[in-house]
Amino acid sequence: MPIPAALRLCGLRKVYGDVVALDGLDLEVAAGECVALIGHNGSGKTTAVRLAAGQLRPTAGTVMVAGITLTGAADVPEARARLAFVPDTPVLYGDLTVGEHLELVALAHELGEQAGQRIAVLLEELGLSGRREFLPGQLSRGLRQKTQLACALLRPFQVLLLDEPVVGLDPPSQRALHRLLRRAAGGGAAVVLTTHQLGFADGLADRAVILEEGRVADAGAFERVIGGAEAGRLGLS
Amino acid sequence: MSAVAARQALAYRRRRRRAHRRPGQLSDLLALAYVMVLYALILGWGSFRTLRQTTASPAEAARLAELLARLGPAVLLVGLVAALRYATWQGPVVFGAADVQLLLAAPLPRAALVRPRLVWGLGAGATLGGLLGLGAFLLLWAELAVPAGPLLAAALGWLVEESPVRARAVLRLSPVGLLLAAALPAVPAEALWSGPWGWAVGPIIAAAGGWAPGWPAQAALLALAVAAAVTAAWRRAGGAPTEELARRAALRGGLAASAYLLDVRAVALLRQQATRALLGVRRVRLRPPRARWLAIPWRDTLAMLRAPGRLGWAAALAAGAILAVAAAPSRRGLGIAAVLAGYLAAGRLVESIRVETDQPDAHYQLSWRYGNLILLHCLQPAVVLAAIGSLLVVAAWLAGLLPTAALGLALTGTPATAAVLVLAAAIAGRRGRVPVELLLLGDVGGIALLLWILTGPLLAETLLGVPIALLRATPTPQTAIPAVAVWLALVVLGESAWLRTRKPPS
Numbered sequence: 001m002p003i004p005a006a007l008r009l010c011g012l013r014k015v016y017g018d019v020v021a022l023d024g025l026d027l028e029v030a031a032g033e034c035v036a037l038i039g040h041n042g043s044g045k046t047t048a049v050r051l052a053a054g055q056l057r058p059t060a061g062t063v064m065v066a067g068i069t070l071t072g073a074a075d076v077p078e079a080r081a082r083l084a085f086v087p088d089t090p091v092l093y094g095d096l097t098v099g100e101h102l103e104l105v106a107l108a109h110e111l112g113e114q115a116g117q118r119i120a121v122l123l124e125e126l127g128l129s130g131r132r133e134f135l136p137g138q139l140s141r142g143l144r145q146k147t148q149l150a151c152a153l154l155r156p157f158q159v160l161l162l163d164e165p166v167v168g169l170d171p172p173s174q175r176a177l178h179r180l181l182r183r184a185a186g187g188g189a190a191v192v193l194t195t196h197q198l199g200f201a202d203g204l205a206d207r208a209v210i211l212e213e214g215r216v217a218d219a220g221a222f223e224r225v226i227g228g229a230e231a232g233r234l235g236l237s
Numbered sequence: 238m239s240a241v242a243a244r245q246a247l248a249y250r251r252r253r254r255r256a257h258r259r260p261g262q263l264s265d266l267l268a269l270a271y272v273m274v275l276y277a278l279i280l281g282w283g284s285f286r287t288l289r290q291t292t293a294s295p296a297e298a299a300r301l302a303e304l305l306a307r308l309g310p311a312v313l314l315v316g317l318v319a320a321l322r323y324a325t326w327q328g329p330v331v332f333g334a335a336d337v338q339l340l341l342a343a344p345l346p347r348a349a350l351v352r353p354r355l356v357w358g359l360g361a362g363a364t365l366g367g368l369l370g371l372g373a374f375l376l377l378w379a380e381l382a383v384p385a386g387p388l389l390a391a392a393l394g395w396l397v398e399e400s401p402v403r404a405r406a407v408l409r410l411s412p413v414g415l416l417l418a419a420a421l422p423a424v425p426a427e428a429l430w431s432g433p434w435g436w437a438v439g440p441i442i443a444a445a446g447g448w449a450p451g452w453p454a455q456a457a458l459l460a461l462a463v464a465a466a467v468t469a470a471w472r473r474a475g476g477a478p479t480e481e482l483a484r485r486a487a488l489r490g491g492l493a494a495s496a497y498l499l500d501v502r503a504v505a506l507l508r509q510q511a512t513r514a515l516l517g518v519r520r521v522r523l524r525p526p527r528a529r530w531l532a533i534p535w536r537d538t539l540a541m542l543r544a545p546g547r548l549g550w551a552a553a554l555a556a557g558a559i560l561a562v563a564a565a566p567s568r569r570g571l572g573i574a575a576v577l578a579g580y581l582a583a584g585r586l587v588e589s590i591r592v593e594t595d596q597p598d599a600h601y602q603l604s605w606r607y608g609n610l611i612l613l614h615c616l617q618p619a620v621v622l623a624a625i626g627s628l629l630v631v632a633a634w635l636a637g638l639l640p641t642a643a644l645g646l647a648l649t650g651t652p653a654t655a656a657v658l659v660l661a662a663a664i665a666g667r668r669g670r671v672p673v674e675l676l677l678l679g680d681v682g683g684i685a686l687l688l689w690i691l692t693g694p695l696l697a698e699t700l701l702g703v704p705i706a707l708l709r710a711t712p713t714p715q716t717a718i719p720a721v722a723v724w725l726a727l728v729v730l731g732e733s734a735w736l737r738t739r740k741p742p743s
Contacts, residue, residue, distance in 0.1 A: 017517015053342075056480045057401075081344030093250075093335040095257045101339070104253075108246040108343035135257070151339060 004067035006031045006190035007052060007159045012061035014047050021047040023214040024061070029190040031158065034181065036205035036222065037194040038236055044214040045194035046088060049161045052192065053085035066158050081109070084157040088164040088194075090144035092136040098123070098147050099132040102154055109155040122150050126176055142168040153180060160184055162193040166200050178204055198226060198236070210236060243349035246340060302447030305438060306429070311421040313386055313434035318414040320390035321397050321407045326511030327485055327492070328398035329358025329391045330477075334486045341479055348475030355395055355474055359467065362391030385463045386437045392466035398485070399470075399477040405515050412549060429455065433462045484514060499686065502591065502670045519543045533605075533613035534620075537589045541621070547585045552625050554582035559629045563638040572705050573698060576658075580697040582625075583658035586618035587666050594669040597741035608737040615656075615663050615736070622655035646714060653725040657700055660732035665693025669742035700728050 005028040012025040022044040029035050037045045050056045052063055054070045063070040065079040092101060099119065106115035123129045126146045136144055145168045152160065160181070166174050181204055185191050195201050201208070201222065208225040210217040218230035225231060330351055332341065340350055366384030397403045421428040421435075429435040429442075429449065439455035442448070449455075488507050495503035521542040526535050541548055558578035561571045590611055593600060600610050630647045633639040639647060668689075675685045704721040711717040 017513070018520045019517075054479055055337075055342075055483055057478050077344040077346060080342060083342075085338075085342060087338060091334045091338040093254075093333070093339075095254050096250075097257075100253050104246060104249055105339060105343070107249050108242065108340055108345055110242050148338075 004064065005029060006033075006066055007192065008062075008064040009048070009052060010062045010064070012048065012051055012063065013059045014044075014051055014056060015059040020214050022051065022211075025211075025214075025216060027192075027209060027219075029159070029192055031188045031190055032185055033207065034185045034191040034193070034205045035207045035209060036201040037192065037209050037211060038196075038198070038201070038225075038231075039211035039217075040234065040236075042213075043211040045211055046163050047214075048211065049085070049163050049192060049194055050087075052159075053083060053161050054080065055085065055087075082158040084152040084155060084160045086149055086152045086160075086162040086165055088167065090136075090141065090148045092144060092147060094136055097133050097135055098128055098139070098150075101147055101151055105151045105154050111155060115154075118154060119150075122154055125180060126150050127173060140168075142170060142173065145169060146173060149177060149180075153184070157184075157189055160189050160191045162191070164194055164196070166195065166197055174200060202226075210234065240346050240349040243345040246343070246345065247350070247353065250340075299447060302442045306442050306447060306449070307422050307425045309438035309441070310425075310428040310431060310435040311418040313437055314414060314418040314421065314432070316386070317390055317393075317434055318411045318418070320387075320394055322411055324394035324397040325404040325407050325515060326488060326508055329362070329394045330354040330398060330482075331489050332482050332486045334483075334490065337479065337483045337486045341482060346475060347477065351474040351477065352471070355470060358391050358395065359388060359470070362387040362389075385459050386433070389433055389459075389463045389466050392463070392470040395470040396466070396473065398481065399473050401478070401481055401515060404481075408512060408516060412546075415553075433459055436462070484511065498671070498673060499676065500670050501690075502595070506595070519545070529604075530613065533589075533610065534617040537614060537617040540589055540592075541586070541617070544588070547588060548621070551582040551585040551622065552629075554578045554585065555622065555625050556629050558582065559626065559633055560638070563633045567709070573702075576698050576701050576705075577694055579654065579658050579701075580661060580694050583618060583622055583655070583662040583697075584666070584693065586621055587614065587659060587662045589617075590614045590663050590666045594667055594742055597669070600741060606737075607741045608739045611663060611667050611739060612733055612736050615659050615733075618662075619652075619656045619659040622659055623652040626651040626655055643714070646718070650721070650725075653722075653729065654701065656729050657725060657732070658697055660729065660736065661693055661697040661700065663736060664696060664732060667736070667739060667742075668692075700732075 007027070007029040009025055009027040012022055012027075013020070014022040025044070025048055027035070027048075037048055039045050047056065051058050054063065054076070058071055061071070066082045068076060068079040068082070070076050070079040070083075093104075096104065102119045102122070103115070105111075106119065111118070120129075123132055126149060128143065128146055128150060131139060131143060131147075134143075136147070139147065145165075149162075149165065152162075162181075165177060169177065178200065181191055181193070185204075191204075193201070193205070205222045207220060208222045209219040210225060210230055212230075212234060217234065218225050218228055220228075226236070332350075332354070336350075341347065363384050366387040369384070369387070397407050417431075421431065429439045430451075436455040436459040439449040439452040440459075443452040488511055491507050492504060495501075495507065519542070521539060523535060523539050523542065526532065555578070558575040561575040561578070565571050593610065593614060597607070600607050603610060605613065627648055630639065630644070630651055634641065634644045634647075671686065671689060675689060676682055678685050704717075704724050707717045707720050707724070708714050
């Protein structure tokens with residue numbers, strides 16, 4: 001029996017009224033693989049990762065996480081247990097500190113005794129150790145983004161989806177995130193990220209998918225796609 | 238992953254929230270609650286005594302029961318439609334944005350996260366119903382409360398919230414519900430059996446000593462409907478898609494801020510945004526005109542065709558206004574109500590002016606001075622309202638509500654009246670949002686705010702009150718026509734001149 005892809009998107013389509021945001025996206029991401037979704041503003045990147053994360057319901061098509069169909073039923077805890085998602089805008093509780101956010105995530109994912117150590121390590125790696133007792137209102141946008149990243153990276157996952165993860169991050173933080181994502185992929189997770197910063201995806205993404213007006217314009221090995229004619233035509237090379 | 242984990246996560250969240258409460262916040266809340274309870278007791282007791290001493294006589298109760306039989310089902314149906322429409326963008330269960338990202342994304346059973354909030358939603362419905370029941374008790378001297386209606390609305394609200402298909406159906410079918418509500422007073426006996434809105438009224442009428450045969454069956458039907466809705470809502474607690482809950486969470490933050498600042502416009506925009514997310518925007522095309530001055534009416538017509546609901550509301554309100562005038566032209570109160578309905582109809586049509594004032598800097602892209610631009614925005618609504626009014630006048634004449642002798646006068650007066658109403662709505666609409674300074678005026682802030690909100694209706698009532706008084710003061714309306722025509726012409730010129738000199742809101 002073949003091993004199912006960690007993430008499988010089949011004929012994914014999303015329509016808002018008359019606007020087709022995504023039109024028939026097919027994508028398989030294997031365990032340990034990293035895929036970058038690239039494209040202009042409004043090309044469908046965010047819609048694609050939000051659909052994959054179960055945050056949006058597709059108009060047509062299916063999302064499968066580790067062989068579990070996420071679409072159709074509203075409540076699929078088994079799929080959500082294997083999936084971590086980082087939205088493009090930090091969304092945090094105004095009345096919980098950085099550390100408490102991570103403790104809440106640990107509780108919600110039943111991480112048990114191991115959580116404390118993992119939280120400390122993650123905060124250190126993301127440069128948040130000194131901000132553990134800070135409330136979101138006391139943090140810059142970049143620090144809030146890092147808190148959100150920490151929340152996603154704290155728990156075990158088989159699929160990690162990130163929407164514009166480097167927006168607001170300073171260069172050292174971008175490098176730290178680069179390391180963490182490579183480690184996640186090295187540990188067997190499928191990583192899908194959207195980005196406008198090709199420099200960040202370089203050396204991280206194995207494959208790239210260029211989206212143009214909701215459709216796949218080109219897909220393949222990262223270097224080939226970025227150096228290809230489509231990327232050149234769209235000014236993405 | 239278990240419901241226990243969900244309970245633990247929620248409990249942790251509550252504990253930490255409490256821990257971060259600023260010093261004195263809890264005592265402030267308790268003091269506020271104490272004051273509110275005190276006021277409620279004093280006012281409640283005062284109202285109770287007043288009603289006992291004045292209106293709660295058996296004759297008064299019977300009159301109220303008769304009124305309730307005629308209007309109760311319609312009012313309850315309108316309330317139910319409003320509650321279900323509210324559930325299409327907020328509803329009884331609304332999470333915060335962080336809840337959506339951190340808790341709903343966790344592998345916790347969704348039902349375990351939704352149910353505590355659903356209990357609050359249903360509890361709020363039952364409490365509201367209890368208060369209404371208490372009101373009914375005081376007014377009708379009856380012993381039956383009506384907690385069922387709002388509880389039913391809350392339960393059905395969750396079922397709407399839980400399914401975008403149902404939410405779309407509610408948005409599309411609510412005009413049918415409102416038409417039904419408008420028709421119910423014409424058939425009061427049938428209205429009592431037409432649905433939960435009627436079943437809720439029958440038992441109250443009976444308790445008040447009114448005539449409501451079959452009220453035990455109605456009470457049983459209502460109890461069954463409530464039980465079925467609450468059970469269905471409870472069972473389907475885990476069924477809501479994340480997309481729907483995230484959409485409501487995103488709107489909630491903006492809604493709370495807007496409500497705090499009494500920014501009605503911002504609330505309307507949020508609701509509009511939510512409706513568009515569900516129904517989409519109609520893709521309508523209209524060939525651009527060649528004449529420059531027609532550019533703004535063209536743009537306004539496009540906007541109207543893309544949101545035809547505005548036209549429907551305007552037509553319904555205008556129909557109410559014309560019906561009121563045609564049915565009882567001599568009744569002063571109905572005249573005032575008709576002008577108000579006409580003003581509200583005009584208000585539905587001047588949306589483009591509000592859009593212009595939402596972003597005043599946008600007009601720098603165009604070649605008109607701001608005042609002239611606003612005036613150009615009045616052209617299309619005035620023509621549309623005049624057309625709607627003329628059609629309704631003819632319909633009223635065909636239905637025999639308007640005498641043939643008055644038809645010519647009504648048709649001639651309709652365009653001028655439409656222009657006055659649209660210009661009054663433009664004068665009010667072009668001011669933009671409620672100025673925050675009004676809220677800082679202390680004791681007089683409330684009155685200033687009320688005056689700010691009522692400027693448009695008061696202007697319309699004053700400007701159209703004069704010709705109405707002139708027509709009533711003469712034995713035959715024809716003799717007052719020259720004076721009325723001069724007045725309306727002066728008003729239109731005056732309003733236009735005033736608008737032309739306006740500058741964009743700061």
